[in-house]
Amino acid sequence: MAPTLGVYFDGFSSTAEMLEVARGAEAAGADSLWFAQHMGFREAMVWATAAVSVTRDIRLVPTAISPYLWPPLPVAMSMATLAEYAGPRVALAVSVGNLLNLSESGVEAVKPVRVMREYVRDLRALWAGAPVQADAEIYRLRGAKMAFGQGCPLYVASTGPQVLRLAGEVGDGILLSGALTLASCRSMLAHVDEGMAQGARAPGSVRKAGFILMSIAEDGAVARAEMLRKLAFLFRSRGHATNIASAPDLAIDHAAIMACYARHDPEAALNYLPEAAATRFAVAGTPGECRDQLAAYLAAGMDEPIIEVTGTQRQRHLALEVIADVTGGRRGA
Numbered sequence: 548m549a550p551t552l553g554v555y556f557d558g559f560s561s562t563a564e565m566l567e568v569a570r571g572a573e574a575a576g577a578d579s580l581w582f583a584q585h586m587g588f589r590e591a592m593v594w595a596t597a598a599v600s601v602t603r604d605i606r607l608v609p610t611a612i613s614p615y616l617w618p619p620l621p622v623a624m625s626m627a628t629l630a631e632y633a634g635p636r637v638a639l640a641v642s643v644g645n646l647l648n649l650s651e652s653g654v655e656a657v658k659p660v661r662v663m664r665e666y667v668r669d670l671r672a673l674w675a676g677a678p679v680q681a682d683a684e685i686y687r688l689r690g691a692k693m694a695f696g697q698g699c700p701l702y703v704a705s706t707g708p709q710v711l712r713l714a715g716e717v718g719d720g721i722l723l724s725g726a727l728t729l730a731s732c733r734s735m736l737a738h739v740d741e742g743m744a745q746g747a748r749a750p751g752s753v754r755k756a757g758f759i760l761m762s763i764a765e766d767g768a769v770a771r772a773e774m775l776r777k778l779a780f781l782f783r784s785r786g787h788a789t790n791i792a793s794a795p796d797l798a799i800d801h802a803a804i805m806a807c808y809a810r811h812d813p814e815a816a817l818n819y820l821p822e823a824a825a826t827r828f829a830v831a832g833t834p835g836e837c838r839d840q841l842a843a844y845l846a847a848g849m850d851e852p853i854i855e856v857t858g859t860q861r862q863r864h865l866a867l868e869v870i871a872d873v874t875g876g877r878r879g880a
Contacts, residue, residue: 550845552870553853555581555610555758558588560857565594568856568863570601575867576874579606581640581722581758581853584613586648592625599633606636610722611704613644614666615654620691623673627696635699640722641666642704647784658684660709667701667717674698702756706731706790708738715742715753723757725855726781726828729847730793732757736848756851759844760829762858763865767832771825773858778828779816783808794827830854834869841873 554572556565569580580598582591591609598607607629612622622639630637643659656662665683672679673693681688703714704722714721721739723732736755743753762774781787782804791801800819807816825831830840844852856866 550842550873551578551851552841552873553577553579553581553606553608553756553851554856554870555583555853556589556594557583557855557857558585558591558594562589562594562597564863565589566597566601568867569598569605571863571867572856572870573602573605574876575871576876577605577870578851578874579608579638579853581608581610583610586645586652592629595637596629596632599629604636606638607633608638608640608702610640610702611642611644612639613642613649614662614685615644615649615656616652618686619666619669619673620688620693623670623693623696626699627674627693630699631696638700638702638720639670640702640704640720641670642722643707643710646786659707660713663703663705663710663713664717667703670701671698700754702754706735706786708735711735711738712742712745715739715744715748716746718753720754720756722853723755723849725758725760726778726787727757727790728793728827729843731790732844732847732849734793754850755848756853757844757849759841759852759854760831761837761841761854761856761866762825762829762831763834763837763862763869764858765833765865767836770833771822771831774825774829774831775817775820775822776813778824779804779813779820780808782820783816790828794824797821797824797827799824834865834872837866837869838872841869 554577582594584591595607595609626639643656662684669681678690678692679688700719702720702722703718705711706724762770764770791799803819804816830837856863
């Protein structure tokens, strides 16, 4: 059986480009489209709804919606409306959220494990259709009720051990963030397995997905240079400390990268990332190299690597060709 691949959109490109890639991804055999809810960029649920018009049956997953910014009733309403339009091919990924973005919005991520458990519970309760009473940590429900619609699979997105275990215990799926080494992926998926055991879940009942950064070009050096810029931007956060430590042989100076961004000098941050980081924390290179690197993530225990298709029109075309090669072009056949 051919491997499963998804495609994700970070919201940085135009809506027109997203629709073009969504159509091409389905034709190339991709199984799912994921729409990231990055603060200040394109809105995930609006994009998922727009993608219905250019696709047939590919799964549509807004991600990752944070309970600290979006209370459960409006989210339940939005997803039920999307499902009414798109049919049963929708899912939702929820997460604590980016701590920097939460801080910029004046929000503190208090008691994240409790909050995520309550959020998953109450979304499902709302979709069940009965009035919901809940004294949750960050919201209250006093008989809130959905008058229509039904639920959808819930993924929990995380890289932290406690929430990963929670995802294994209560989620329909787990979603890992991008820019992770294979060692980090294996370690995080082990926490998911612990949660599954704790929740007495059957093997295979929790789908394991993960964002994989990808940069592709006919010239592999060009692709790797582009990826280093993405990694430097992501590594400006302290949240990647453990992940970076999982590649000790690369001797990445994380503190120096953060200091460069603190003084608004992103170009200088590139001095602290060796070229090898582009293929240790991501997929980067020629089409053949990218196919081989994607296979390694599947071998690490991931059910569904989810790659970003971006760059020039030629690069997007190359990425879709790789998807078709890996999946056998199931939908386009």
